[in-house]
Amino acid sequence: MPRVVFTENIQRHVPCPPTEAHGVTVREVLDAVFTSNERARGYVLDEHGAVRKHMVIFIDGTMIRDRITLADSVVPSSEIYVMQALSGG
Amino acid sequence: MSDRILAATRKGLFTIERTGKGKSGWSITKTSFLAEHVIMTLPDRRDGSWYASLYHGHFGSKLHRTTDKGETWQEIAVPAYPRQPEGEVQKDMWGRVIEWKLDRIWALEAGGVNESGVLWCGTLPGGLFRSSDHGTTWNLVESLWNDPRRQEWMGGGADLPGIHSVCVDPRDARHVTIGISCGGVWVTHDGGASWDCRGEGIWSAYTPPDQKQNPNVQDVHRVVQCPAHPDALWAQHHNGIFRTTDGSATWQDVSNLKSLSPTSFGFAVAVHPTDSNTAWFVPGVKDEHRLPPDGKVVVARTRDGGQTFDILRNGLPQDHAYDLTYRHGLDxxxxxxxxxxxxxxxxxxxxxxxGDSWQAISEHLPPIYCVRFAD
Structure with a gap:
């Protein structure tokens, strides 16, 4: 299963431990993670499910291209990093 | 008489209490959300709960509520905009795209005295939201958001238009007056089912002449309502100070008074709870400067409905002081x-x-966005 790792700075607002979850796209994996950690969803995604303006997501070291629908593909060995963009201050 | 103040700042929410200690007699007794950007707070006198709105640069706007005076906080829901109709693009008056997304919370007010749990929330990019369950859920006031005149609004001090003032009539909670930068003053008498843009007499200097008196482009920086005389409201506007005594049907410009010298520019206004003729302002040099006049912090006070003003400075810094007070920074x-x-x-x-004399509680807090007296 893909593994999701969250920025350390999110932890003081909502605990987000590294998690493995099923899915073949970033959307599917994150949905699976947020189903069991609903509060974290709003810290990473906006009310329409897009990546927040000053958040970034990497798959195996490459930034995702689709920040709106999160359709970028993942494989079972993928590591997904949910990080802060420096643009957010 | 309130013995407690909440100060929402760039680096946390501070509880200040009248302890009798120190030079001012007021002391900081609690710090909440240290290091976080707290842009709005509401002490709800109906049930004693407090609310704090946080604006995380990365993680978006959040709302928290406490029922034990800040000992513990619970995160509650934030207003959420509906998904925009497919293919529709909305722009403000300047042609900039307005996305249907919560940018930040800019106003938070309690509903009527008998409306337990009702809250009003003004936001950027211009949506007004109402909760009937202490902020557990929020509903967009669609009548206002879907009004085509809303698309004439524009940012004032921010890229996006925003609702910064919500005044609930103590006589009738269905009568609500809101202020928008820049969108003027809007009024509902039916709890938000329908709205009128009011503002006859308010004028702007930052628009072409044919738009000068368009009530829907006015940059009212702050609107406050006298609780004992709710038809009396005061507005600190980008171009001066205005007053209404007829529920915002008509407004009088009281800016061009010699006693208001040196300036009628500013953001904040407060009105006396029972004497609608008495109001306070914190002047700044307009509008590209935004500094205290001559480096001296002063407060302007009128006791006669804006016919004359006293400039108050006793206890305030009068030498190289560059303190600016934002629109929610006076209570x-x-x-x-x-x-x-x-x-x-x-x-x-x-x-x-x-205002005859002032004492500094602190001169070393982070930038202050909002102050409110609390019980």
């Missing part, structure tokens, strides 16, 4: 004797004699 308590205001350079002052 008055229920007695009408105590006022407090905070500044962008982290100073906060209090008066217990309607």
């Amino acid at each position: 008055i308590d229920g007695s009408g004797n105590r006022l407090t205001f905070g500044s962008t350079t982290g100073s906060i002052w209090v008066t217990e004699d309607q």
